Amino acid sequence: MGVTLKDVAELAGVSRSAVSRTFTQGASVSPKTRRKVERAAAKLGYQPNALASSLTTGRTKLVGLIADNFHNPIFLQVFDLFTRGLQERGLRPLLVNLSEERDPEASLRMLRQYSVDGVIVASSTLPPTFPRAFRDAGVPVVHSFGRFSSMPEVHVVGIDNVECGRMAARALIARGHRHIGFLGGPATASSTQDRYRGFGEVVAGDPALRVDVTYAAAYSFEAGRAEMARELARGPAEAYFCGDDVLSIGALSAVQSAGLTVPDDLGIVGLNDMEMAGWQNIDLTTIHQPVRQIIDTSIDVVVSLLDDAGRLPEARLFPCRLVERGTLKPPSDRTDR
Amino acid sequence: MGVTLKDVAELAGVSRSAVSRTFTQGASVSPKTRRKVERAAAKLGYQPNALASSLTTGRTKLVGLIADNFHNPIFLQVFDLFTRGLQERGLRPLLVNLSEERDPEASLRMLRQYSVDGVIVASSTLPPTFPRAFRDAGVPVVHSFGRFSSMPEVHVVGIDNVECGRMAARALIARGHRHIGFLGGPATASSTQDRYRGFGEVVAGDPALRVDVTYAAAYSFEAGRAEMARELARGPAEAYFCGDDVLSIGALSAVQSAGLTVPDDLGIVGLNDMEMAGWQNIDLTTIHQPVRQIIDTSIDVVVSLLDDAGRLPEARLFPCRLVERGTLKPPSDRTDR
């Protein structure tokens, strides 16, 4: 069914090696042979079989892209950037959906069967044991949106979640709020834990503050709505730092349903600054996460690992910044800092 | 680096064929050999190389998943369902992002190089020439969310967009609106054209109606917002059928920014019923598109094509239904139908 090297070689009247060489960068072929081969290949509509060549070269140009949250709109952007970035570098993303997977080993096995050149784990909720499994199997791996560590076990690209937590706490305090809330993502997620740590640090210094802490079940709209509804029933704080934007939007929805006004009755600051956060009917004040940079860097790292698999794991962090929109009052006059 | 068939064979003290056979469904191996092989394989951590075997079997279990819109949240759900569905059937999605691609030939070539077993084109905006190119290349292809035709050139799974257009028009009329609008997606998309056709059909019968027609530049929030802003400046209709949900939400945003109330000042009905449409702070009245069924069916079709590539192309349509939420007034008393 497919046209093979042999067919082209026969038509061009050269050896199979010659054909192979004309399609290989930097191999030595005379212009004459090259021309003959190219003509024959064009006539037959020949496409080299990438899989067959991977057998000898050991390179498939396949990259596993692993995600575990398909309910957070930020991931649409993440997929867009990853797929485009990988394509531009001649790599192909093999998408793995881990959202209902109980056994990460299964996807590890699968990706090994397809001998992917590398793996990108795009998740802030997967435990580090997961990317580590790839490293242990000798597969280059980078954990995007993963947890910072000064001695990371695998390459990590992301943000300083602790600092984001601080930034959020300071923002709430600067608005004059004294009763503030931390409405985190899943308590088991490292991102949640780190953000809480930073938040807690700042808050700990001020005995005048009252702080509520709760955790949503997932980084999703529903979880945010449910958790905020619970808070409202319990008697809410004046303003909340929510785990991320989609959680914030869920919370926002609960607040509005309760007939309260944002930001006057209750303020919210999110994290991510995903596309939707800027939509006028959402208009979320949030901490911007430089998704594009994180993804570009992740790809660069995985590409560099293709040549130098043994490189020592590094953690790269990108700075975040507060984006002021409509869900948090402007800073109060009492200039706390 | 990798453990191969040979290694296992040597450790188990059998031939390579024996090892291959224990890993192949339905091959004849004695329980004794199988046990030996399995033990050896486990000890070495052997993983059969799927790519190498694809060379002889002609099956890669790779399926190209092609999308061209990464700004519409519905696609997150689409990716979720496709990846899960494919994984469950032992197939691997090779994701292709066509959003900035000028040359579809390039992705065709690429997917052929990876000898994908089949291709799913998930888009209502790509022209039929695109999936046709795969068919012509002998690659099984199904066009999800594609245009209906009684004599389709490739397998199509989707909805009856013409009927959706009718449904929307009837819904607007039933609410007592006499000045109604069609705010479509890109005019070049077949989905837009078909929806307009149905809409036009219903509307044509009633000379008392006044109808505005405009098209947004894309199925995206921004395009919907911009187009509705233009309508508002021009003097809007009483209620609109918007191309899809994300367009509707953009339009909604423009309406709210203009200080108008929905649905009293202006009504909106969308299409898709994506997850977000049900979020309480959006609460969009919309036509439900059975995404899950479409995707499950698409996968079934592509799987069946793996065994019987020559099957005649069919178009499968699924019925849609109106989901009443808060962006369209309840039907008026004058019971038009």
Next chain:
DNA sequence: TGAGTCTTTGCAACCGGTTGCATTCCAAGG
């Protein structure tokens, strides 16, 4: 025990490429 049948097994060729090595070709230099 032996014939007949069915199952298991290994050999070797093959899938579609790549690549080390030896050979041939060609042009420049003496």
Next chain:
DNA sequence: CCTTGGAATGCAACCGGTTGCAAAGACTCA
């Protein structure tokens, strides 16, 4: 005109599997 050396080419082995085929083994039944 003959060397000499680099470039171009083909041969054949190899990548990691699968599979048709023939031989060997196991089992049934007489």
